[in-house]
Amino acid sequence: MEKIKMSTPIVEMDGDEMTRILWKMIKDELILPFVDLKTEYYDLGLEHRDATADQVTRDAAEATKRLGVAVKCATITPNKQRMSEYNLHEMWKSPNGTIRSILDGTVFRAPITIPTIKPVVKNWEKPITIARHAYGDVYKSVEIRVEEAGTAKLVFEGESGKREEVEIHRFKGPGVLQGMHNVDKSIKSFAHSCFKYAIDTKQDVWFSTKDTISKKYDGQFRAIFDEVFAEYKEEFERLGITYFYTLIDDAVARVIRSKGGYIWACKNYDGDVMSDMVSTAFGSLAMMTSVLVSPEGNYEYEAAHGTVTRHYYKYLAGEETSTNPMATIFAWTGAFRKRGEKDNLPELQRFADLLEQACLDTLNEGIATKDLVGLMEGITPQQVNSLDFIRAIRTRLEKKL
Ligand code: NAP
Numbered sequence: 001m002e003k004i005k006m007s008t009p010i011v012e013m014d015g016d017e018m019t020r021i022l023w024k025m026i027k028d029e030l031i032l033p034f035v036d037l038k039t040e041y042y043d044l045g046l047e048h049r050d051a052t053a054d055q056v057t058r059d060a061a062e063a064t065k066r067l068g069v070a071v072k073c074a075t076i077t078p079n080k081q082r083m084s085e086y087n088l089h090e091m092w093k094s095p096n097g098t099i100r101s102i103l104d105g106t107v108f109r110a111p112i113t114i115p116t117i118k119p120v121v122k123n124w125e126k127p128i129t130i131a132r133h134a135y136g137d138v139y140k141s142v143e144i145r146v147e148e149a150g151t152a153k154l155v156f157e158g159e160s161g162k163r164e165e166v167e168i169h170r171f172k173g174p175g176v177l178q179g180m181h182n183v184d185k186s187i188k189s190f191a192h193s194c195f196k197y198a199i200d201t202k203q204d205v206w207f208s209t210k211d212t213i214s215k216k217y218d219g220q221f222r223a224i225f226d227e228v229f230a231e232y233k234e235e236f237e238r239l240g241i242t243y244f245y246t247l248i249d250d251a252v253a254r255v256i257r258s259k260g261g262y263i264w265a266c267k268n269y270d271g272d273v274m275s276d277m278v279s280t281a282f283g284s285l286a287m288m289t290s291v292l293v294s295p296e297g298n299y300e301y302e303a304a305h306g307t308v309t310r311h312y313y314k315y316l317a318g319e320e321t322s323t324n325p326m327a328t329i330f331a332w333t334g335a336f337r338k339r340g341e342k343d344n345l346p347e348l349q350r351f352a353d354l355l356e357q358a359c360l361d362t363l364n365e366g367i368a369t370k371d372l373v374g375l376m377e378g379i380t381p382q383q384v385n386s387l388d389f390i391r392a393i394r395t396r397l398e399k400k401l
């Protein structure tokens, strides 16, 4: 078979620990034999980030802006313990945070679903994608512990000399205070990313806030979404998809009663909480995909899980591991499909579809990694190690190609 051709490279960001091991297995078994792979390779493994004073992470993000499509392996976010483990020069920031701040995007998380793993919510038939706004609100707030009686005020001093002041509360005794903010620019790019992703995946968008209570703050989120949607309305109508706004509490009730199959856009805190709820209800962290979409239409695909450290130490000790590569494989297929779409390469898009289908066939035949074996219903699963799982996918992929 002749290998599938690519024209523009994908930005490839390698990573750490068990996912770095899986990364190589996936490339060797499922990609390199079939695709004439073109990537711009950046080693985001912690040693190389440390050796380059984290420049490699910034370069990889800049390359994503230039080339438009990236695929990323999970990476360690250093903490104190990692400082000594890797003898680091500095406690480097989370690569995902660095990349997100350079690309200025929204993260979309969607589960890979299969018939033998039933969501906890019985009526969910299709995946629910959470789009979390990743700037501001309580994550950038300032706080005061009030110790005595007194008056708290919210003050804005404009560069023009304009001054606005409102009383927050007259404390009769001790209490707490918090000040938070957001900016129109970030809310706008959040809205653009959501509508672009909806068009890409042909799904409805639900957006929820508490604008009945927070009339100016959440009201501004709602107003910006309405304004930005005007630019996408025609395309939505053409595709038969809709934009729907509702209050957050109403959204929660509707999500539970729904069949799934839409994008739920959430403010920062709501997205933090709801994405953990939705992903847990769908089954396994190892089956959760993640993509960062920038307002300019650049895409970075990855798995939602981390580097699976516990399995890595077993692997280093020579023990057999059964780590699930699904979300990492789907990061690659997401990148191939997008690259194929941008460069008009139908063969590459078809390869992405067939590889995903081969993965799903393997699971549907009951061949699975350890994390899924206990979740499967109506089938007697056969537990395999990571490499055998990937090889079982390869056999099915070869037949399809
Ligand atoms: P994790 O790597 O997601 O793993 C947590 C646990 O979830 C694992 O121990 C394992 O459970 C299960 N799990 C996750 N992915 C799995 C898979 N593919 N197959 C099978 N089981 C899987 O989270 P963590 O242990 O909290 O973090 C480890 C490192 O990853 C940290 O250094 C953190 O900074 C980094 N991290 C990176 C990213 C990213 O790059 N996007 C995201 C999160 C965390 P069992 O051990 O019970 O089998």
Ligand code: MG
Pocket: 272, 273, 276
């Ligand atoms: Mg959280």
